[in-house]
Amino acid sequence: MKEHSCTRCDQYSDSGPCPRKVPIFISLSDKEILKITRMVSQKQFKKGQALIHEGEKSDKLFIINKGQVKRSKFTVNGKEQILDIMTCGDFFGEMNLFNTEEVNNFTAYAIDDTEICVLTKDDIDVIMSAHPDIAIKLLKEVTRRLAHTENLAQSLATKDPEVRIAQMIVEYCDKFGTEVKEGILISLPITREEIASYVGVTRETISRKLGKFEDLGLISLVGNKKILVKDERSLIEYIE
């Protein structure tokens, strides 16, 4: 269970060097962190801005220091598919570090005002040759992300929209939920339309199914940006 504004950041001073916040660098000493901190260049992005574009070349690793980022793919007719929502400490762009001939496989948007640390491929090469265990950390994270994406694919292919929506709610309990007396309160970082783009249905279907779950007493909609999950257990059963 994670606070909406990221817990990993809160462990450290808010203004501290961002490499400190990144799990893949966690094993490094203060001196080494300092060295990396000097390499990174900081970038600010306003809510709604794109950080990278699908199809473009890149050789940079993006590490989220503050804010939230959605990774999306678009079809030719403009239909969006959200891959995931990333928060503080998460990174992306790693594919282009190791496959230099490939282009970005997705577009990334700031969904809040966002602060990003950027490391170039050259920086990473230097860091990794000095600290080979960082490659292992990366492998750990990337292989886990692969498993998560495989689960997403399975879910999209084999499960009914209704079940997928229940699944999304349960996932977001972990990711964006805080425990309150009546259950778990999810602070959504995205709109209904974006939820639809994540679950692979239309906005209308999201409205209707959330309404249905509310009627069943499983959840309670609090404005448009919050969902109170009153009966997570039943939602999990729903998923089977």
Added chain:
Amino acid sequence: MKEHSCTRCDQYSDSGPCPRKVPIFISLSDKEILKITRMVSQKQFKKGQALIHEGEKSDKLFIINKGQVKRSKFTVNGKEQILDIMTCGDFFGEMNLFNTEEVNNFTAYAIDDTEICVLTKDDIDVIMSAHPDIAIKLLKEVTRRLAHTENLAQSLATKDPEVRIAQMIVEYCDKFGTEVKEGILISLPITREEIASYVGVTRETISRKLGKFEDLGLISLVGNKKILVKDERSLIEYIE
């Protein structure tokens, strides 16, 4: 374009040590390869046999030496989702090497009589500490596989079954096709039912859509195990 029986193997003696066939070991010297060859244990699997099961613990890397393997996930009600078909030189099981607390995220079946080389986590640790660049090779492969799975997820979520089927045919032209005078002849390693499980539709829909594509003159069905693609260009346009 790849021959059905894998080209990577054919580059070397058929009976040669399997680490030679694996791209991630390609940079190693003969002496080092020999060392690894002594570590691997060979295993044989008959057509249809499961190599590993979803949900079970494992700390082994499986490298395909001969034959073909499908990686699948199943829902509680037995619906299969095929993640991909792997051939000679491909590996799987890497997630469990780096996330030791995790269980297998998929089941793997031999779809031919198959020969597998198995390396344990301990072996890999030894190899990687001696050759840090192997971690990079792994990262290269895994990040690319992640991109491919993200594409699969997008396709399942945003594209019509009909389009996904066209997409699958185009993908299989590359993977299982050989050029012939009339076009590209795909030798399918799987049944209609399995195609359906890959594309995320029912067997009936596969039958009907393949029939439709045949009527349109785009393909020609040759028995049940071959598809002659007469007009790949139009299929690609179909995908948009």
Added chain:
DNA sequence: CTATTAAGGTGATATAGGTCACTCCAACGA
């Protein structure tokens, strides 16, 4: 505070693909 725009809800309708039931065919073993 109002005006404007973006986001969200909802009813009516159409339809693609799922489901079911059956037939046909091909592969394989005896």
Added chain:
DNA sequence: TCGTTGGAGTGACCTATATCACCTTAATAG
């Protein structure tokens, strides 16, 4: 060679969700 079995094709029907059109509510700027 036949017979058995699993794979594949096909028609009839059904239903969940996309679509379309419209209305309502929330957010934002001036």
